[in-house]
Amino acid sequence: KAGVTQTPRYLIKTRGQQVTLSCSPISGHRSVSWYQQTPGQGLQFLFEYFSETQRNKGNFPGRFSGRQFSNSRSEMNVSTLELGDSALYLCASSLDIGSGNTIYFGEGSWLTVV
Amino acid sequence: GENVEQHPSTLSVQEGDSAVIKCTYSDSASNYFPWYKQELGKRPQLIIDIRSNVGEKKDQRIAVTLNKTAKHFSLHITETQPEDSAVYFCAASVTNAGKSTFGDGTTLTVKP
Numbered sequence: 001k002a003g004v005t006q007t008p009r010y011l012i013k014t015r016g017q018q019v020t021l022s023c024s025p026i027s028g029h030r031s032v033s034w035y036q037q038t039p040g041q042g043l044q045f046l047f048e049y050f051s052e053t054q055r056n057k058g059n060f061p062g063r064f065s066g067r068q069f070s071n072s073r074s075e076m077n078v079s080t081l082e083l084g085d086s087a088l089y090l091c092a093s094s095l096d097i098g099s100g101n102t103i104y105f106g107e108g109s110w111l112t113v114v
Numbered sequence: 115g116e117n118v119e120q121h122p123s124t125l126s127v128q129e130g131d132s133a134v135i136k137c138t139y140s141d142s143a144s145n146y147f148p149w150y151k152q153e154l155g156k157r158p159q160l161i162i163d164i165r166s167n168v169g170e171k172k173d174q175r176i177a178v179t180l181n182k183t184a185k186h187f188s189l190h191i192t193e194t195q196p197e198d199s200a201v202y203f204c205a206a207s208v209t210n211a212g213k214s215t216f217g218d219g220t221t222l223t224v225k226p
Binding site: 033035041042043045048055056058090101102103104105106107108 | 120146148150156157158159160163203213214215216217218219
């Protein structure tokens with residue numbers, strides 16, 4: 001079974017631009033969550049989607065948004081990029097929403113803002 | 115919301131020694147506690163997890179203990195090997211809330 005797939009793996013953007021990252025969950029998984037990881041930092045929760053609805057949201061500004069499609073694939077968008085947005089963005093999927101569902105991470109998308 | 119604190123932030127041990135990483139959580143409703151290992155440049159991967167109806171779980175050289183009363187859980191790695199060197203994250207999730215709250219991670223270095 002294929003794992004969580006994220007595209008693109010690496011990208012460089014200029015301050016003020018916007019970026020869209022894509023995530024394909026494990027087949028059959030309906031919950032997708034996004035995390036930001038910066039060097040030396042932990043995993044900061046961005047948001048979680050289930051059945052095309054945002055179910056949870058972390059403490060990030062409105063420049064960060066996301067969506068989920070009917071096939072459970074998800075995208076996240078960051079508008080008006082800032083230097084501090086440079087990070088590894090990890091997508092994770094789980095079978096269902098709710099405690100006790102193991103989450104599986106993708107390899108991540110490395111975003112560099114210059 | 116849930117808050118997870120993880121200690122220590124860095125841990126260096128000699129090969130063959132044991133390593134212990136501790137996490138505390140704030141929400142007594144949390145009932146699922148996974149541990150993830152992230153090797154340099156790779157994705158976090160689940161290594162062991164424990165649910166609140168269990169006090170201890172073991173898988174070969176790794177074990178996790180949970181103290182619900184004190185709201186803390188720990189990862190124990192015995193007979194450490196250089197390949198155990200990685201960043202370890204603990205997490206806690208609240209019943210039906212979905213999202214997992216992660217600790218800040220522990221960088222474990224095992225010296226040969």
